[in-house]
Amino acid sequence: MTTERTLVLIKPDGVARNLTGAILARIEAKGYSLVELKKVDATRELLEQHYEEHVGKPFYEPLVEFMLSGPVVAAIFEGHRVIEGFRSLAGTTDPTTAAPGTIRGDFGRDWGLKVQQNLVHGSDSTESADREIKIWFQG
Ligand code: DAT
Numbered sequence: 001m002t003t004e005r006t007l008v009l010i011k012p013d014g015v016a017r018n019l020t021g022a023i024l025a026r027i028e029a030k031g032y033s034l035v036e037l038k039k040v041d042a043t044r045e046l047l048e049q050h051y052e053e054h055v056g057k058p059f060y061e062p063l064v065e066f067m068l069s070g071p072v073v074a075a076i077f078e079g080h081r082v083i084e085g086f087r088s089l090a091g092t093t094d095p096t097t098a099a100p101g102t103i104r105g106d107f108g109r110d111w112g113l114k115v116q117q118n119l120v121h122g123s124d125s126t127e128s129a130d131r132e133i134k135i136w137f138q139g
């Protein structure tokens with residue numbers, strides 16, 4: 001048993017579309033346990049830390065603007081292989097091609113210039129999870 005923790009964000013599109021409960025329900029139904037949950041108005045400084053690996057990329061500024069456009073729900077989930085498991089539940093980055101049955105595949109689509117509106121974020125490694133949990137919950 002490898003119990004891990006991951007950071008999940010429900011992005012402003014998910015919160016604005018009232019999908020918070022539906023998304024959290026899918027994660028709980030899979031068997032992962034909610035450890036912490038809060039609604040946050042992110043700041044540019046917080047997002048710069050969170051998206052450190054993407055600073056300077058062409059989509060970075062629109063991504064940050066989008067993440068500042070409304071409240072975000074931040075959660076810590078725990079479970080065996082939850083990092084990989086949540087990313088599998090979320091589906092691939094582009095919601096147009098994310099598989100049906102996934103959060104992005106079922107609820108998301110490409111909104112033209114706003115590819116970043118893909119409803120959720122999930123940490124991609126144990127190192128990212130530790131770093132991101134600190135940023136959002138102990139910052
Ligand atoms: P993921 O969220 O699937 O881990 P990522 O870490 O590569 O994807 O990128 C972070 C976010 O940035 C992603 O959720 C949406 C946005 N993004 C990534 N690639 C993009 C692109 N080519 N154009 C616009 N937005 C992009």
Ligand code: MG
Nearest residue numbers: 121122123124
């Ligand atoms: Mg990522």
